[in-house]
Amino acid sequence: MKLLYSLGSPYARKVRIVASEKRIEIEMVPVVLAATDSPVTQHNPLGKIPVLILDDGDSLFDSRVIVEYLDHRTPVAHLIPQDHTLKIQVRRWEALADGVCDAAILAIQESRRPEDKQDATVITKQHGKVERGLTALNQELGDSKWCVDDSFSLADISLGCMLGYLALRMPEIDLAAQYPNLARHYAELMKRKAFADTTPV
Missing domain, CATH: 3.40.30.10 (Glutaredoxin)
Structure with missing residues (x-):
């Protein structure tokens, strides 16, 4: 493959x-x-x-x-739960994390256009989606180590990939100050080899 x-x-x-x-x-x-x-x-x-x-x-x-x-x-380390209820929870986290990425990308693309052709309302709207998404994810994670059922899953991977992208493309977002639960979660994820080896540049 x-x-x-x-x-x-x-x-x-x-x-x-x-x-x-x-x-x-x-x-x-x-x-x-x-x-x-x-x-x-x-x-x-x-x-x-x-x-x-x-x-x-x-x-x-x-x-x-x-x-x-x-x-x-392969049955090794299932990342999407077999239980339907837990699977839906994991997929919900994934959808929200991916949605924040979608909004961030649209905001960045608009801001890269020539200044006289930028639409400030588009940038503001997409930034609002990013902020609301991060706030919701930060609250839902709380002090839990992992997103769903105290187990590492696709939900954590999706969240981590989104946070890594924002760290790269929107460094003005201060995770530690604004979204401390997410900052803690990403620090934990970066201890895993799969995350360390794929850090975006």
Whole structure:
């Protein structure tokens, strides 16, 4: 299997961490989406990463689809609970963490446009989503070590990938001061080899 990814993508990082935690060997293929010879559109009509190319040539895209495929590929260290109620809780954390990433990316893209073409209302709206999302996640985590059922899961991976992305792209957010529960959680995650090895740059 091959994974088309970029170092800065929080969604690709999620897949890379799941593969590492599950001990699944995947050939990592870094790509530049803007390059004219980018192979991404050959495997994902939406032109987005990550894309997992299977051994038979078929491809899977969207990180949520890929991580579920990987989690069911081997029984080692299930990251998505088998219990339906717990699974929904984990998926809810993932959806909120990914949604914060989506909003952050839109805000950053808008702010990178020429100043006379930027829409301040778009930036403000997306920043509001980021702040509300972080506030909700910080409150829900509380003083728990892990997000769901006192067990390391995809919820923690998704949250950690989102926090790593914000640390890279929105360093003005002071996690320790504003969202101390999330700061503590990320520090704990960074002790894991899979997280340390995939730190975004």
